[in-house]
Amino acid sequence: MGIYLDYAATTPIKPEVLTQMIDIYENHYGNPSSIHSIGRDARKFLDESRRTVATSLGAQPNEVIFTSGATESNNTAIKGIAYANQHRGRHLITTKIEHHSVLHVFEQLEKEGFEVTYLDVNKAGIIDLEQLKNAITDETILVSIMFVNNEVGTVQPMYDIDYILQDKNILLHVDAVQAIGHLPIDFHELNIDTMSITGHKFGGPKGIGALLVKTDTPIHYNQLGGEQEVKRRAGTENLPQIIGLAQAIKNVSSQIDENNLHLMTLKNQLLVSLQERSIPFELNGSMTETTGHIVNLYFPFIDVETMLTLLDLANIYVSSGSACTAGSTDPSHVITSMYDKNRAFHSVRFSFNEQTTETEVKQVVAEIHKIYHRFKKEEA
Incomplete structure (x- = not known):
């Protein structure tokens, strides 16, 4: 799947x-x-x-x-x-x-x-x-x-x-x-x-x-x-x-504490793994005043539509923001309000739940690493 x-x-x-x-x-x-x-x-x-x-x-x-x-x-x-x-x-x-x-x-x-x-x-x-x-x-x-x-x-x-x-x-x-x-x-x-x-x-x-x-x-x-x-x-x-x-x-x-611990672990793993592979990114939002199930990242090397398409072809399903704005070409009003339109056009939302595994997060990072190096070569 x-x-x-x-x-x-x-x-x-x-x-x-x-x-x-x-x-x-x-x-x-x-x-x-x-x-x-x-x-x-x-x-x-x-x-x-x-x-x-x-x-x-x-x-x-x-x-x-x-x-x-x-x-x-x-x-x-x-x-x-x-x-x-x-x-x-x-x-x-x-x-x-x-x-x-x-x-x-x-x-x-x-x-x-x-x-x-x-x-x-x-x-x-x-x-x-x-x-x-x-x-x-x-x-x-x-x-x-x-x-x-x-x-x-x-x-x-x-x-x-x-x-x-x-x-x-x-x-x-x-x-x-x-x-x-x-x-x-x-x-x-x-x-x-x-x-x-x-x-x-x-x-x-x-x-x-x-x-x-x-x-x-x-x-x-x-x-x-x-x-x-x-x-x-x-x-x-x-x-x-x-x-x-x-x-x-x-x-x-009845499972809030247990699930939150798992979700924060996944969130930290995603960020650390991206850093370890030297993939350029920035976190949109806070690392402290936040829940563990949503991670929104700015990738300066690729626009969000291309990133979503390439991840989808690799059978990885993420989004650029609210599902209620699907089909719209407008940038995320949330990221635009926090930063600017340019950043919104390069930002991706990853969201987990208790079914998400550490292995899946590693596989996602590996695919993003491939995408980054593909675009790095094209720019060279």
């Missing part, structure tokens, strides 16, 4: 997760909203899944809304908070390196008359806390900041951000998609108001996610119809997918 190092884009579904889902498809197919025994049987699994997700993230079960994924969750949270609180103000704050399911929502809100401040980041991909403080006005109602960046793995200082916002009547939305399974998260301890996750980033199925909404958070819900999700998201719940999400988050939450 080759070597897959694009786990930040998506992960294969875990066998135990698939087993649980098949059981639901075959044996517990009722509509959770039906009042007969088959419906009540389905409702039991739905409620248990909600408790599992809530427990794993330090939330209450009634604070978990199941969605189709992080894009829907981000859209619902940001637009819902903006519309519900615009009587208090119409100023919003986010960063320049958010996922497009966040940035495009803010761009739309700007067209509707909201004012948006986009925070800069340094070369480690971290916001300036002083800039955040200075950006806040009496009109500010929402701050939306990604916990772990999906392209460079940078971890934002969420406790410091929370401290700045406390007692200011400003709501905090967090895109936590890349944090699940890599960082311990306590929804209430962090004092987050809304938070997005998606199942396919940590061994769960695609097409299922969740939005956590703190009790009494003023937010509008736009998906109307039935009474599902306590009138917060109409539509029959996708029970097999929900079961898969719950099983996956339960698995990764």
Whole structure:
């Protein structure tokens, strides 16, 4: 099959997760909203899944809304908070390196008359806390900041951000998609108001996610119809997918320390092996304020499209950034914000999970070494 190092884009579904889902498809197919025994049987699994997700993230079960994924969750949270609180103000704050399911929502809100401040980041991909403080006005109602960046793995200082916002009547939305399974998260301890996750980033199925909404958070819900999700998201719940999400988050939450040690070992091995072979590169981001599963590297000797093509021909699968921008010729907005466009055109993202082996990393480095010497000869 080759070597897959694009786990930040998506992960294969875990066998135990698939087993649980098949059981639901075959044996517990009722509509959770039906009042007969088959419906009540389905409702039991739905409620248990909600408790599992809530427990794993330090939330209450009634604070978990199941969605189709992080894009829907981000859209619902940001637009819902903006519309519900615009009587208090119409100023919003986010960063320049958010996922497009966040940035495009803010761009739309700007067209509707909201004012948006986009925070800069340094070369480690971290916001300036002083800039955040200075950006806040009496009109500010929402701050939306990604916990772990999906392209460079940078971890934002969420406790410091929370401290700045406390007692200011400003709501905090967090895109936590890349944090699940890599960082311990306590929804209430962090004092987050809304938070997005998606199942396919940590061994769960695609097409299922969740939005956590703190009790009494003023937010509008736009998906109307039935009474599902306590009138917060109409539509029959996708029970097999929900079961898969719950099983996956339960698995990764119990293995964070073990997996992080393995991932940091792989990350260090990749960097050291490249250095040992004298391959020119630079790390995009931080070596300390980061997770172990994402490594973004600048290779000055080759453009990213050529590198990806040559690696793909060698059955090595990596990316230039977010899978949601596939097909775009634009450089990564994340790397551009941290450095410049030129660097973005020469940067590659490698992302691991617990299935990645040290042997695979060595094979990838060996292939990059071949590519480097090929281009070195051509330049000579």
